[in-house]
Amino acid sequence: MVTDDLVLVDQHCHGVVAGDLDRGQFAGLLTESSSFHNSFESMLGLAVRRWCAPRLELPAHCSIDEYLDRRAQLGWREVSAKLLGSVGVGSWLLDTGLSPADTPLTKPEEFAHLAGGDTFEVLRLEAVAEQVAAKEVEVANFLEFVEAEVRAGVQAGAVGLKSVVAYRTGLELPAEPPTDVEVAAAASAWLRWGGRRLDDPILLAWLVHLGVRISAELKIPLQLHTGFGDDDVRLHRADPALLGDFLNATKSTGATVALLHTWPFHRNAGYLAHVFPHVLVDVGLAVPYVGDRAGAVLAELLELAPFRSVCFSSDGYGLPELHHLGASLWRRALGRLIDDWLADDVLTVADADAFAGNFAAGNCCRAYGLTPPA
Ligand SMILES: [Zn+2]
Numbered sequence: 001m002v003t004d005d006l007v008l009v010d011q012h013c014h015g016v017v018a019g020d021l022d023r024g025q026f027a028g029l030l031t032e033s034s035s036f037h038n039s040f041e042s043m044l045g046l047a048v049r050r051w052c053a054p055r056l057e058l059p060a061h062c063s064i065d066e067y068l069d070r071r072a073q074l075g076w077r078e079v080s081a082k083l084l085g086s087v088g089v090g091s092w093l094l095d096t097g098l099s100p101a102d103t104p105l106t107k108p109e110e111f112a113h114l115a116g117g118d119t120f121e122v123l124r125l126e127a128v129a130e131q132v133a134a135k136e137v138e139v140a141n142f143l144e145f146v147e148a149e150v151r152a153g154v155q156a157g158a159v160g161l162k163s164v165v166a167y168r169t170g171l172e173l174p175a176e177p178p179t180d181v182e183v184a185a186a187a188s189a190w191l192r193w194g195g196r197r198l199d200d201p202i203l204l205a206w207l208v209h210l211g212v213r214i215s216a217e218l219k220i221p222l223q224l225h226t227g228f229g230d231d232d233v234r235l236h237r238a239d240p241a242l243l244g245d246f247l248n249a250t251k252s253t254g255a256t257v258a259l260l261h262t263w264p265f266h267r268n269a270g271y272l273a274h275v276f277p278h279v280l281v282d283v284g285l286a287v288p289y290v291g292d293r294a295g296a297v298l299a300e301l302l303e304l305a306p307f308r309s310v311c312f313s314s315d316g317y318g319l320p321e322l323h324h325l326g327a328s329l330w331r332r333a334l335g336r337l338i339d340d341w342l343a344d345d346v347l348t349v350a351d352a353d354a355f356a357g358n359f360a361a362g363n364c365c366r367a368y369g370l371t372p373p374a
Pocket of ligand 1: 014095315317
């Protein structure tokens with residue numbers, strides 16, 4: 001297949017849990033739900049048994065018990081190295097803004113060591129603002145300090161910014177940033193209440209517009225979580241179609257906005273990438289979760305999304321199985337889709353090679369200023 005030998009760049013993922021997991025912890029990381037579910041009996045569970053088991057020298061479709069026994073026998077480092085190192089990803093862009101205290105994730109250096117590739121950091125804007133607030137800064141300095149911290153993060157090597165505003169107040173962002181007076185009042189009220197989780201709509205709008213300004217100036221993309229995610233998200237507020245006014249207002253600023261995940265709104269996201277040239281789109285997270293249906297999701301995304309606007313990502317989090325499946329299922333599904341197109345004379349082999357190479361790495365490398373991995 002055209003995709004067989006491509007070296008991928010993962011636009012968005014997280015570290016893996018730096019420690020061994022029991023059955024319950026593994027099951028909990030194999031679902032976006034925080035409640036107990038039998039996550040093994042799902043498309044994702046099937047994909048783990050089918051595609052990850054052979055990477056751990058087990059027969060395909062082995063039982064979950066056999067799989068977990070083998071995992072325990074190998075230990076988390078070896079499991080991670082086998083799954084991350086065997087899937088043809090050369091570079092990983094890691095969102096470092098989320099690392100729970102009870103199951104801390106690997107830092108970028110350790111992840112790079114396990115995966116055998118390069119890692120780059122993406123800075124989560126809300127986490128920066130919350131860290132600045134935790135230092136008990138004066139209200140008068142807060143906004144300035146947040147901007148300075150974001151710039152310092154980029155200076156230190158971050159290649160992108162990310163906002164999880166979809167989880168907080170939703171994606172119906174104002175076209176224009178709030179006024180200085182509004183932002184100062186909002187900052188004062190939020191800090192007075194202890195400045196914990198940032199969920200003030202005015203401060204969030206200010207932060208996203210700050211992201212736009214820095215994206216335009218420093219030529220680094222601003223990633224927005226859209227679509228499904230863990231059960232903290234209210235799905236109707238995470239539809240990227242809500243971004244219409246915001247994207248229309250920012251299209252000529254020089255900023256790049258990357259819409260992550262997007263499922264089940266990937267067709268809406270494809271449309272936004274179609275009409276707004278500064279929009280990138282991916283179906284990370286969806287690809288591992290939908291398992292054998294990955295080809296259908298990719299085909300729907302590509303109905304309207306321009307081929308230069310699509311990026312690969314896994315959104316692997318916690319379990320290296322998710323990073324592995326994000327890449328291996330993407331490779332298989334896109335390869336099969338392109339094979340069908342070639343058989344139907346939809347495109348030439350040269351078209352297919354260019355398209356697949358851009359989707360795998362080229363589009364991402366151009367947007368983030370990265371050297372394509374060899
Ligand atoms: Zn993520």
